[in-house]
Amino acid sequence: MRLIRIALLTATLAFVLIGSARAQYELTWDKCPGSYGAVTNKMFACDDAAQPMVLVAAFTPQRSLPRFVGLTYELEVTGGNGDLPDWWKMGIGECREGAVSTGINPGLTLGECSNPWLGSITGGGSQWEGNYYGAGRARFQFAYAREKRTALAAGTRYFGGTITIDPAASSNCAGCNTEVCIAIRAISIAQEKDPNSRSQDQDPDDEFIITNSTGTNVASFNLRNAANACGAKSRNKTWGQVKATYRR
16 A cells, blocks of 8 residues: 555656745755765766766755655756757667666765655656657656655755666767756655645645756756856756757
8 A cells, every 4th residue: 555655646746736836956966966076067988887977856945844745856958059869868769768767865975965755665766758848858757755754844955866877888879978958847846635634635735846946957968168058157047047048
């Protein structure tokens, strides 16, 4: 029953997005955002034997969440020149199918973040969809849920999850040295229904989608020119502003 509950909650997180809220989400390589060793750009020498590269997603709620049970991240991946090379095509049937994975065991990446996944059975998964937002622009989603609720504090930076890029088969799929932008597009956060509520329906405040950020929501790959779409001008902006930057 516990595993069934987690599966159902994960599906809900992925497809039911209610209401709106302001909060901060962030994305960096190697360490949780705000930690020593966290970087916004990753350089890769197209080495098949290199260690997997890890992106770390974090979120900071602007109000307390006394019954937190899970979240969904939605990211957009696009090439700096407006197209994605084969090396970044990781969906079903694409050149590097299965080269991207996610997890909520932070290991050495936790850094200064708090871990909201401790103390409960968890479950979840991810999905890569090529050309979702248009030609050469992929959508990547991952969702995780807790079997038991936990309380999160307003203003605390929490570890959301890791995204691991496997460098294997780099020589078989062209474009591993291409500049790429990886941006968090939105997060949905879910809380368990308030047991004291008299309503038969879920409280709208217990499932909400966040579509803006006051922190670093864009990570880059093989960035060589700080003035391009993944440079400083795309930092600390709403997703609409980031998309406008991509299209310039």
